[in-house]
Amino acid sequence: MASELIRVASRTSTLALLQVREFFNAFPGVAYEIIGRPAWGDLRKDISLLDNPPADLFTREQDELVLLGEADIAIHSAKDMPFPLPDGLELIALTEAFDTSDSLVSRDNKTLAELPAGARIATSSPTRKAGLLAIRPELVVAGIRGTIEERIAQIDAGDYDALIVATCALKRLGLMHRVAEVLPFRTHPLQGSLAVVGRKGNPLFSRKEMRDRAEVNFATADARSRYGHVSITGFGPGNPDLLTRRATRALGLADIIFYDDLLDARELHRYTAEKVYVGKRKDRHSHSQEDIHQLMIDAARAGRRVVRLKGGDPMVFAHGGEEALALAQCYIPYEIIPGISTALAVASLTGIPLTHRGLAASVAFVTGHSPQLQLPGTDTVVIYMGAANLRPIATNALAQGRTPETPVLLAAHVSRNNEQRFFTTLGQLASEDNNYPTPLIAVVGKVAGLGAVLPAKSRPTLLVTGTHPGDYDRLGKVIHQPLIELKALDTPPLGELLRHHDWLIFTSRNSVDFFVRALLKEEKTDLRSLAGLRIVSVGRITSRTLLRYGLKPDLQATDESSEGILTLLRHRPAARAVIPRSAIGLPALPEGLRKAGWKITEISLYTNNLPEPTEAIDLTGIDTIVLTSPSCVTNFKKVYGQFPAEKNYLLRGRETEKRFENEKDNTKNYQVKLQLSGHTNTDAAAMAESTRHPLHHQHDSI
Template identity: 35%
Template sequence: MIKKVKIFSRKNDLTVKQVKEVLGCFKEITFETDFAEAYKDEFDSRLLADSRSQHPLMQEFVGALLGNSADIVIHPAKELPYPLNDELEVIALTDTLVSKNSGKLKETPFETHPLQGNLVVITKRNNEPLRKLFRKIDIRKNFGKVYLAGFGPGDPELMTIKTDRVLSEADIIFYDDLLDSSCLKKYSGEEIYVGKRKGKHSKNQDEINRILYEAALKGLKVVRLKGGDAMIFGRGGEEINYLRQRFIDVEVIPGVTSAIAAAAETLIPLTHRGVASSVAFCTGHPENKIRIPDADTLVYYMGASSLKIIAEKLMRNGLSGDTPTAVIRNASLPSQQVLTTTLKKIVTDNIVAESPSLIIVGDTIKVNNYVGELL
């Protein structure tokens, strides 16, 4: 049983009061506290709105924990670096009456950091006795969980069993544009549309991040349902970072990405022995982001409006004008359309693609004699 704990924190009037309030929850423990000198208030003010900033004291705190001169560090949550050192972990996120009642925080002339007023308790990883001790003050146990789930390319039968299960258990579902919303009617959770198409965003990414966070703070089981796979041009990484920086538990459930679905539906292999041993997934917009990787098969997502630009770039970079190219619209849906052509014809015939379309470029398209057959 723990009798004594060595603490390291910073010597700031508000933080000292917050730490004392936290320690008051553990009457049976003797705490030995070391307060490091705080840095200037100008740095603290900047941190209120800037989640990318890192307090200079954090390096000192990390050294204290890894060097065993402190058992725990208690520090303002908004200043915690992300990701945290691999050898450390946060064992509690706390809220204090001192911070809630602070007039200084109420009078800030700008939007404060969402973790303003919270403290984190940090220790070396896998310290089970300290985890157990501080669990009673950890407000994270009241938070919900966010699932980033891939719906697949559009056909509901291509959705995974696990995604179906979490949808059936969800309190709230934030769903994307590229899926049939009628498929969600069988689920009891509240449905909120947050789809984005080129030039038409129901909500921008910052708003989506915020509403996911706010729903999780209420203790809800949240599903962020995305077309295709969340980790392939789905901005899943941005949402993960935003939520984890705010101590929200996130789980990713993979989905069938449209490149795989298009290959299956058209019977065009993305790799083929003796023809293509590599494949690259690329974004098809904006123009300055279009890349030409060194791969045998190239797949361009979201490239309908840039089809001619992509073809011209590929030919300028050495690909033959006769290189087979397939344009697949609405892969896996009854409205699917497939056009097979060549890079040169896209330019000379001024071929236009409708959104949403996927573009496959490479010799695997002609492996099964599909060029011209699917026009």
């Protein structure tokens, strides 16, 4: 089999033949023959490459040889391939890029900055032309054709002053001495790579055949086998409770997240991935769309699991299609995870349907970027991103025949705690200057008039400041603003330490999680190291967390607090105990045990800090503020400056209550409820107006 020739279709230029040789250098045991044939583009040098030439200009003849069975494979410069490939062909291998840059070749080796105004620069690429004129708009850009050698000869003959050409081509041809400088332009995303194309169904390249014939295993040269994966993911309208389970799973697995403006970046703190902001708002773009494409491509090529996170649904006015196409053209695996589009969310959250029997049988989504927008003739029109142009859009709609009384719903920050709704008409919008908050969505049509019969608010809104917002879902609508961020610290060898102690005392679920993680990181150490130790849990939630790791506490405090543990151990013989905890754990427990004769070793497992950045949010719609630890109390005051007296407060645990008493304004009266072991000493559920179920919580840090 090794003697069987592989027939390779190739163009006949020196560069094309060198590329074939370069590819087969990785397979020295493979015999091959080159079937050389000029491409149509090689023969038709009258066709300008700056004027949208056919996509297969340099691959058509070679691909036809493969489809006809006269060649087994074709080897192309990857950037010359059409996308998608012709029917019947498949990409067998895509090599790592040899060099992705462009270089300047000029007479007298002048750099781009040294070329005089009006100098004629030759290129065969619209992308290169745009990059060049962005830097030197006073230069003259002209098209050029021919092989690399022929193009350089035209420079030397004085036909042009300089030439832009792929650096990889110059390297392969041994012409790097002609480079005046490497240019900073964006280049084709496949530049520098070689593509091996074969006929679909060719048994020579079936997976089994390639496994059995190591010498023809071109898959080993395929860079795609090392690529990561991109999830283009919809975050929904903004409230993280509306995130889909699949999106949550993708975020949890991600290595890097590229996120937009239309979501709250604070909601990403829970995920360990690197986070890169790439948002775009009116007149303020952190990155161009092309930059975003390249960031995703580079991360995926580096083998990373990428989430491209977008507000709403990625395929509704969110550039999701452009990004999917950019990935597909680079043969990067991706998926699209739907999100709840803001138009659908505003309908459900306001109770205003987009379609309604007798009122609206059709709906259209449009963007309001242009003041010349003409609304389509559907019964309902949803306008995205139109805040700046509401007046001219309304004026145009009236001119089209819509009545001034046509109802309009405007909604800003849909689904978030600071959501705002405004009911108006087209006539009012057309006759007044508008200054509505953004991001804004508008619903135009008779259905918006149903706002007059919307149901009253049915559930209270809670601002939860701790790390476990789900604990409070039953009490109402939860807005999560974490005011503590936990990060692991380096610890001494726990296995050795535990051998010299009798008790292990856990004061929170977090202490359990960080302790087990630290223990399992150590070599030759696992949960069997806890054999012989008695375990104390501060309460029900901590005990549940222990059971998740297969650990059953010997004792559990009734009162989930430092005092509860002290009461539990007060009449037991003094012993040696380890207390894993936060670096800012309160001193009451270890000091109380030491006074009782216990030998206590405290281990700081994690830090507890205010997340950065944290900014105050609008508390207008908040009914109850939930402070789950002393740190939350302190950090709330840092962020907000004071505790608003008109709000209800739910405080978790006595230590949190003490901190609140110390830091509140004593000249004001506060509605405060205390949450203790499995219940509240007053009716917190009634205060939250929503549930008859008891609460089961404890301190984040005691």
